[in-house]
Amino acid sequence: MEVIGITGSIATGKSTVTNYLKNKGYLVVDSDKLAYDALTIDYNCIKLTKERFDLGNGSIDRKALGQIIFNDKQAKLDLEEIIHPYVINEIKKQINNNQNEKIIFLDIPLLFESKLEYLCDKIIVVYLNEQEEIKRLMKRDNIGETYAKTIISNQMSIEEKKVRADIVLDNSQGIEYLYDQIEKLLKGS
Secondary structure (H helix, E strand, O other): OEEEEEEEOOOOOHHHHHHHHHHOOOEEEEHHHHHHHHHHOOHHHHHHHHHHHOOOOOOOOHHHHHHHHHOOHHHHHHHHHHHHHHHHHHHHHHHHHOOOOOEEEEEOOOOOOOOOHHHOOEEEEEEOOHHHHHHHHHHHHOOOHHHHHHHHHOOOOHHHHHHHOOEEEEOOOOHHHHHHHHHHHHHHO
16 A cells, blocks of 8 residues: 655645545545544544634634634644644544555645655645745635735745655646646556
């Protein structure tokens, strides 16, 4: 079994890649979904997050929480300290429970930032230059350029991720070109 990490930066096309792989029948473990689960179904993570960020009763308002953590580096680190153990444990369970798969893909946007390279045999970076990334993020989330840049600045630069990758999928030349690169990758595995 081979474990391949997929990362990139926000709005570079990771979801496009992972959806393509899922449609091809591959197992993709989605760390964002696991982080969502941490804040919606894991009692301990919910309790600690509400206490740390003074969020009161009821469900966690993820947009409000996002505004806090993208504008306060310590708050971001605090949230990661709360949810990352849950997410990492769930990823490890998925790997252990699916040993019969030829390939397992791990969709981890903050793979390098969280130092999770040790979970992977290879790492794919879905690449898009930062200017295009900003435009896509603004359009996708209907936000202004300043906030888009703030969100992006909370991650390692896409250029550094590209250098650290084993495989780079270039998402700057259209969807068919991206799919062709994925097919070549799959044929080589």
